[in-house]
Every structure is written in structure tokens, then in C-alpha cells.
Amino acid sequence: MIKKLRFLAVAFLITIATVMQAQVTTSSMSGRVTDVDGAVIGATVVATHVPSGTTYGTVTNIEGRYNLNGMRVGGPYTVEITYIGYGDNVAEGITLSLGENYSHNVFLQEETVALGEVVVTALRTKFSNEKTGAVTNITSADIENLPTVSRSIMDITRLSPYGGNGMSFAGTDGRTANFTVDGANFNNNFGLSDALPGGGNPISIEAIEEMQVVIAPYDVRQTNFIGGGVNAITKSGTNTFKASAYVYHRNENLRGDAVKGLQIDGAREKDRNTTYGFTLGGPIIKNKLFFFVNAEMAKSPTVVNRWRPSTNGVAVPDSYISRTTESDLKRVSDFVRSEYGYETGSYTNFPADDSNNKLLARLDWNITNKHRLALRYNYTKNLSWRSPNASSMDGGTRMSEARMSQASMSFANSMYSQDNLVHSFSFDLNSRLSDNLSNQLLATFSKLDDIRGSTSSEFPFIDILKKDTEGNDQAYMSLGYELFTWNNGVHNNVFNIKDELTYYMGNHKIVGGIAYEYKMADNAYMRNGTGYYRYSSLDDFLTGATPEVVALTYGYDGESNPAARVRSNKIGVYAQDDWSVNEQFKLSYGLRVDGLFFNNSDLMTNQAIYELDYNGRNIDTGKWPDASIVVSPRVGFVYDVMGDNSLKLRGGTGLFSGNLPLVFFTNMPTNGGMVQYQAQINAAEAAKRGFSMDTFAGGLVTDANGNASMSALYDKLTGLGYPQTISPEDGTEPSAIAAVDPNFKMPQVWKTSLALDYALPTSFPASVTVEGIYNKTINGVSMSDWSIPNVGGFARFNGVDNRPIYPDGYRTGTKAFVLENTSRGYGWSTNITLNAQPTPWLGMMAAYTHTVAKDVTGMPGSNAESAFTYVPTVEGPNHIKLHNSQYTTPDRLVASLTASDKSGNHYSFIYEGWRGGANYSYMTVNDINSDGYNYDAIYVPTDAEVANNEFRFVTPDDQTRFMDYVHNNSYLKDRQGQYAEAYSVYSPWVHRVDFSYKHDFVVNTARSKNVLQLSLDIKNVMNLFNNSWGVGKYLNPEIGTEARILRYEGVDADGVATFSTPASINGDTKTFTPSYSLGQTWYASIGVKYIFN
Secondary structure (H helix, E strand, O other), rough: HHHHHHHHHHHHHHHOOOOOOOOOOEEEEEEEEOOEEOOOOOOOEEEEEEEOOEEEEEOHHHHOOEEEEEOOEEEEEEEEEEEOOOOOOOEEEEOOOOHHHEOOOOOOOOOOOOOOOEEEEEEOOOEOOOOOOOOEOOOOOHHHHHHOOOOOHHHHHHHOOOOOOOOOOOOHHHHHEEEOOOOOOOOOOOOOOOOOHHHHHOOOHEEEEEEEEEEEOOOOOOOOOOOOOHHHEOOOOOHHHHEEEEEEOOOOOOOOEEEEOOOOOOOOOOOOOOEEEEEEEEEEEEEOOEEEEEEEEEEEEOOOOOEEEEEEOOOEHHHHHEEHHHHHHHHHHHHHHHHOOOOOOOOOOOOOEEEEEEEEEEEEEEEEEEEEEEEEEEEEEEEEOOOOOOOOOOOOOOOOOOOOOOEEEEEEHHHHEEEEEEEEEEEEEEEEEEOOOEEEEEEEEEEEEEEEEEOOOOOOEEEEEEEEOOOOOEEEEEEEOOOOOOOOEEEEEEEEEEEEEEEEEEEEEEEEEEEEEEEEEEEEEEOOOOEEEEEOOOOHHHOOOOOOOOEEEEHHHHOHHHHHOEEEEEEEEEEEEEEEEEOOOEEEEEEEEEEEEHHHHOOOOOOOHHHEEOOEEEEOOOOOOOOOEEEEEEEEEEEEOOOOOOOOEEEEEEEOOOOOOOOOHHHHHOOOOOOEEEEEEEHHHHOOOOOOOOOOOOOOOOOOOOOOHHHHHHHHHOOOOOOOOOOOOOOOOOOOOOOOOOOOOOOOEEEEEEEEEEOOOOOOOEEEEEEEEEEEEEEEEEEOOOOOOHHHHHHHHHHHOEEOOOOOOOOOOEEEEEEEEEEEOOOEEEEEEEEEEEOOOOEEEEEEEEEEEOOOOOOOOOOOOHHHHHOOOOOEEEEEEEEOOOOOEEEEEEEEEEOOOOOEEEEEEEEEEEOOOEEEEEEEEEOOOOOOOOOOOOOEOOOHHHHHHOOOOOOOOHHHHHHHHHHHHHHHHHHEEEOOOOOEEOOOEEEEEEEEEEEEEEEEOOOOOOEEEEEEEEEEOOOHHHHHOOOOOOEOOOOOOOOOEEEEEEOOOOOEEEEOOOOOOOOOOOOOOEEEEHOOOEEEEEEEEEEEE
16 A cells, blocks of 8 residues: 555656745654664654654654654754664754754664663754755744844844845845745735735734745745745644733834934824734643634824925925925915815824734644644734825826925825735645655635725815926925825735645655645726826916816726726646755755746727737737746755765755736736726827817816816816727727736746855854855846837937937827836845854854845836836836846845843844945936936046037036036946946945843742743934934935936037036035934834743
8 A cells, every 4th residue: 555655646746746835834854863784774763842742753764764744843852763772862952943854863872882861952053954045044032032123024034144125135126025924925915015914014923933034945845936035934832831911112202312413303293102912822632732822902103294394495304394385285275175175184293093903823733643734814904004105196207306205295184094904824734644755735815905095085186396496396285185095905815725745765855746826916096086186386276277287097987996807826836856865965956837827807808909009019908928837947955065064065056936016917907998097188198189288277177066076077088088988899098008918927037056054163053154146037027118119210419428319209109018028137145144152041143245136127116107117217218228126235234142141131132234225326307318207317427528528518517516526426436438327326334233131020820930021122222322323324315315416408509418417416415414314213112021831
């Protein structure tokens, strides 16, 4: 029977196997048992998880090898190896890491030689695990000791040398990372931001047992990411009842109120967070059935915005004073109240009551010694408030300053809420079918909902502009129902099921399985759903002058809740062989084949779009990309150079496939003209349709009752010929089209790494690791507009800045933003890490990482045109040069120290130093090439080019001030004679230390010793002693929120572009200045925790 099972298992593995997610939930152990003559065959190996009494047993094979799979993470474990005629060997204190194999080799002595039972206490070293690639395991002790005020999972990933920037790893977009909890998908799959579901913190750190940060693992089970992934597992109950109750609090008085001696206005306004929670775990049936529960509630009375209006029209950015005057805000508020009956809300007070509630329940059942089941349910509900969108809009050029900034103000009713809801389930069955065959069946389901809300009544969103000191149009005031909030909701369901087999055959471990993943995302997104108006000045708005832009998105046939849907099915196969070639060399090699299939039944072909000709290409909005098959081979190795685990050489190479935010797919049906219509009207659009913008003069469009309703604007637009209904056969041509290339493939990257681990010859555990990783883009992501012809036929400027000039009406048809692939892009990281534990009560770690990442686009934003637009270029957004990734933190230092004593004191420090993270691009103030997008990189002239009049300024003063600034700027000075590279101006080094202190008071009870723990966590603790320390520097507010340092003033008689220099730019201008914000100050959290043992 066993032989039949083995045959069927091998056949099964060869024919079908894959995993969709990086669904790693357990650990494993393997080793070899030998004596003086070599392999010991048939020795009994029993590993016992001491806290729960869970046992894992097997016998050694013909080579003396044993393997234990599907084991609980953590420990401690006791491993007993026995064989007739030999002394028993017992190892204690073994701790297992998530997703890693622990190597435990044993030499048995005959009973005549051995002095009874041999007991060994294991020391957890970094080299007991057989990892091949870049992986960081973070234990429950690490999590418990880590200083954290936010109590966020993202705080924990800082312990990875490649972490420190949320879910962004190795210079990649955090939205392409992968995060799983007990194997369940906890990604922000839709991708409106890189924050995790549930408001960015979907699970309490009190419920986490261990986390693993993976960058380049060559285990084929690890997938679904480009930069990196995070796997977390939750705590389980044990044979001992344990519980805790805790409260953590922070408020406006537990933080700094000044930066570099400058008092921050509003620093003591109400801003509080109190978190209450408990944990409870224990046996239901001893050694058999266990439970664990965690519940947590957080309340945060705070303010959503700190900007305040001025009284004199002069902005003071460091004090959060906007140029928008209080009198103008009152004037507008009174006007819309009397004219339209609309209440704007306050313009001086912006309160917000955020909240977060979490619940986690888990059951672990040792069905038999060979079958173990884990069940987990997680619930999170989060409510937060945010300021209106910074500057995005349709139908015109967006402003460089945000709607809440030194240039502009909004009203309280223009804020919006984000309501996040998470339901997640996991079913994890691990079975040992024989001594050589084990199986894992894992099924997970996650339901992730994100819905926007507002306190505003129905009213259009209105932008009002005002000239800045340079004479340019700039944001000044906004009001109304936030322009992207009406009927804005995302509902995302993810279901996964996999079955994975592990078969041991001699010195080979063969792993594989079959898996299926289903994803569904419903997206209701009505940009400008209540209507949108933009006016050139405050007087224009108040007097009812002609607006610059009018926009409205509406459903056909009166549909009030139009939504787009995308559904996909993913299935594939993989097989991997972990081959222990000899005692010192292990080779892993495997192959993944993943297939992605979209469901076309949710789409309709818009015939009007399909008939548009884009240079012989057509767009079918009724079809997703064809089935995509991605092949990902991988190979990794680890070589124990000295044979004693003191020096290991490891590395590998392979292909990794990742995700792309689903928002870039739903853009197609949302903008395909069949779900809803997006009217974006400016002077050119109006002329094209046979009317003028004067049609909208006389104030906002109102209904019979004088209300500026969306139904009134809808009636106005349909009266001008905009469609009310639609059929696929006729279709309609929208203002802009979003599409996906029919040959599009999900992102894929080739990773190669090499590392050296060295255990230092000290009396205590100490090691140093040197690692290098190289990434090459195979299938990257880009966006192009098919309506833009090749610029080769365009006229160009004369002179050294000879970029093309886009003529009026340069497009060949309707804008068509198409999601495509690119193979351009690469990156590399180098890292050195030191770990040491001089005593059992003292642990230390230090690491330095340097990262380079080059790409074509980071796909900024979530709208197709936003992703297309917001990358600085020279020849236009269809011709983006390879540049530094906007997500790169090029240099990062991290160090941690934890210490404790016998008096119940626990100390922990973490230091972080980094350069970059806020990456800027030098651009012109205005649109130099007339492509309609204000994201043009500057040319940096040499001194000779300026002297020879090849690069021209309007006045000698403009020339002097600009060139003086260039000479005093290290980046620009080195870049002379070239165009500035996008996202290549890095914010300066920042150095911060976080501190945690905990004290345990022992409380003796009749049956046990409980602990009352008081804690103090301080973020940026050095700033507490000196408010100039730990302060980050960002772009000088005098320059603006973007580095726009040249203004195009037109072309002269010689066809050469001429420039002026903004007044803020001169030889003394500092590019970076300290950020006078509360985020730069120290802040603290105090906590009380009672632990029942």
C-alpha cells in the first residue's frame, strides 16, 4: 500500500503542482543521524512542541535522514532520537522559524560508550536554517520588544534590512507586495494606496506569533510579489491557560510641540488614541484541542487637517498658515448658503473621530498524531477621515499646490471618510500520510470592503483659482462634496485553495501541489459624481462668470449606482526538489507554471470605441487580456563551507511573478463608456460638440427649487447632446478611454542573489552576513496613449534644449490610455548585517542596505490618465526615459538593541537612518512642450552653453540666479549638459532612535504568578532632548511642493526656448529645509498590561 501511495504521489507531483499565494504557515525540521560507521537506519525521531504537547514523529531512512513537515512555528521543541543499542539523544530549546527548515544532525554513541542520556540545549543561531535567498524572520520576542507607538504591523517590518518604507521593498511600489496572514490574502488588492486593508492595520500585533519578510526566496511556494512579501502567522493556544488585558494611550501632550525652536501652531489640539484589548488562549482538551482569541478597540479623537486661513493673505507654511484669507472663506460660505442653501462646514476647525475594531479567533486541533487542523477568523472595521484629494481633476491642467496647502483651503464638509471592513477565514490541515509523505490542505477566504463617506449634502465640488506671486494660476479655495467620493466603494473577494504534497525520497525532498485562486473586485467610482466646476478667480465664481471646466459622471438610464467588475481565476503547477547533495551542499531547483484567466462576461464591447482606428489598432472594451501563462524556474543553493555551520555561502536565481492593482483593470469598464458616462468639458471639448462654455455662465446649474443638484446638471448636459442611454451596438465615444493591451501579462522579474554568512569566533552567538541582489524586469508595467503620434515628425526647439513641440490638436483621436508591458528596468541591492547575543539578556542587530532601482513608471495614482501623466519627461509621457524609481530609499541603516534584567526591566532601542524616501524631480513651472501635461523635466545647461547663448534666459538676473543655484546644488552641478532625471533628487539623511521601556511587577496569586506590566514607548526619543534632532528635511516650501525651478517664457526669433527663474531661486536658496510638522517631533505611548499565567 505504501509503495502505491508513493507512486501516486510522485506521479501527482510531476503532473500538477502550484501555489497562488506566498502561503507559508508552518515550519519543518530535517537532519541526519549517524554513528561511527555512518548512517543509522530506523532510528526513532520524536519532536515535541513543549507548550502544547504536540508531537511529530518519524524514523530515519536508508541514508539516516529524517524529515518532519507541517510543524508549529516557534517553540521550544524537545527532540528525542532513540535507537536500540545506542544512548538516547535529547535536544532541548529548539525554536523553529516560519517557512524555514531547521537542520538538526545527530551523532549517536553506543550504550557501552555513552554515559546515559545525552541532553543538549540548542542555541538559536541564524545558520541553523537552510535558507538560500534573502529572508528575514521576526519572532514573537522581537515583536514584543520592538518600540512602537502606532502598534502597526509596518513598524515590525523595519527589522528587515530591506524594510523601513511600509510595504515597499527594494525600490518597488508597495501595492505590488504580498501580505498574508495564516496563508490568507491580506493585500490591498485594488490598490488605491499601498496601505494594508482595514485602514492599514488589519490585525493586532498582540495576535502575531511570527512574521517573515521575503525579498528573494528561491522556494517556489513563495510568490505573488515583485519587490517583497510579508508572511505572518497568528498565535495558538497551548496546554496552559494564558490571558492578557491591556490599554495603550497617546495624546497631544505626549509629543513634541516645536521643531528647531519654532513652536508648531495647533500642536496641543485634541489628538488622542486609546487602544483597549485582551488575549485569551488555552486548552479545550489537553494535548488535543486549543483556542486563542484576541479583541481590540481603538478610538482616536483627532483633527483631519492642520492648515488654517490667514488674515492678511500671506502664507506661513512652517506654521500651517495658508494664503487663503478667512474673510474670503466666510464670503464664499455665506454666498453658497444664501444662493444655493448649501452648508460648507467650518473653515477653522476640522475635527475627526477615527476608530478601529479588531477580532481574531483561532482553533488548533490535533485530530491524531498525524493530522492537525488550524481554523482562524479575523474581523477588522476601521473608520478614518481625510482631507480632499490634493490636486487631481479632469478637463484641465492640475495645479501644483494641494487643495489644503500654503496656497489653498477647503471646508470641513469637503473632507471625506474611509470606511474599511475586513472578514477573513483560513482552514489549514496538515497531515502525515506516511514516514515519507505529508500533505497540506489550505483554504482561505478574504472579503475586503473600502467605502467612502461624507458629511456634505449633495452639491458640486468647486475649485477656485488665484494667481500666485509669479502670475501663474494656482489653487486658492475648494468647496462642496469631495470630487472623488460620491458613490465610491470597492468590494474585493479573494478565495484560495491549495493542496500541497511533500515527498521524501533518500536525500531528496520533493514539494508540490495544486491551487486555485479566485479574485473579484466591484468598483463603484463616479469621478465628479455630484458635478464639478473650476473658476479662474473668486470674483468669477461669485459673479457667475463662465467656468473654465465643468464635469459630471452619471449612469445611463437613471442608474444611480453604476459599478465596474473584474473577476479572475488563477491556477498553475509547480514542482521543487530540495536535494541534499552531501552533508555540506544543498541544492533546490523548481519550476512554476501559472495561468491567469479573466472573466469576460462582466464586460461589454463599446462599438463606437472599437471602430476608432489607432494606427491600425483597435480597442475592444469587451475583452480582458488573453489567458496569460507565466513560467518561473528557480534554483537556489546553500554551501556549508567548513562543515560546521560557521561559514555558509548561499544564493540563487529565478523568476518571480507578482500582482498589479486591480484598479488599473477596472479603469477599462469604468472609462469604457458602457457603465457610466464621464463628461469632462472645457473650451475645446465644448467647441467640438458645437457649443461654448458660456452656456454655463450665470452660476451653478440649478433645478426648479434652486438647488445645484447633479440631476439639474445632468439635464443640462443631456440637453446639449450628451447620451442618456447606450447600447453595445451603437456605443458612445467618451472623453477618454482606458484599456488593457490584449497581450498584457502580469508583472514578472528575474532575481539573482549571492550571500555569505559567517559565525564570528566568539564565545557567544555572533554573525555577519553580506548579501547582494540583482533584479531585471521581464514583464514591467507601463501606460501609453495610443492617440499620440510619434514625436519624430514634430517641430523641435533650437538650442541645446531641443525637445519636441506638440502642435495644436496633435492627437489623432480620443485619448486612449492603454496598460502595456515593458522589459525596461533593473535594480540591485547590497546589504551587510551583524547579529550578536553577548548574553542571554542582551541582543543586538545592525544592518546597512544600499538600493538602486530603475523603472519606466511607478504607475502613480489610480486613474489611468494620472498614471500616464505624473512622471516627468522630456519628449512627453509616451516617451519616458528609464529613471530612478520614485519608491527608492537608496541608503538605509538600521540597528536594534534589546536588554532585560532580573528585576523585571526590559529595554529596547531601534535606530533608523535613511537617505531618500522623499524623491523629487526638477521640472519647469509650466508646460514647455505644449502636450497638455505639466510634468516636463528641465534641461541643466553647462556654463559654456549659457555663455554661448545656446540656452537663453529672459534677463541677466534670471540667468545669474539660476546658474548660481545650479553651482550650489550637488545634483544639478553634476547633471549639467543633460536633462534632469525623474525622481533623482533625494531628501537628506535622517537619523532617529525609538525607545521602549517595560517593567514587570510580579503579582502572586494562589495558583500562579501573574504580571502587571507598565510600558513607555517613545518615537524619535532624541527629539525629546533636543527638538532639532531627528528632524527630516524636505523640499523647501519657498520652492513649492514640487521642484519647479524654471519657467518657460516662449520661443524667440531664433526658435530657441527662453526661460525665467522663479523669485525663490537663487544661489542662497536651500533645496531642503527642516519640516516644521508634528511628524518630525517625538511622540510617546503609555501602556498597562496585565498578564495572567
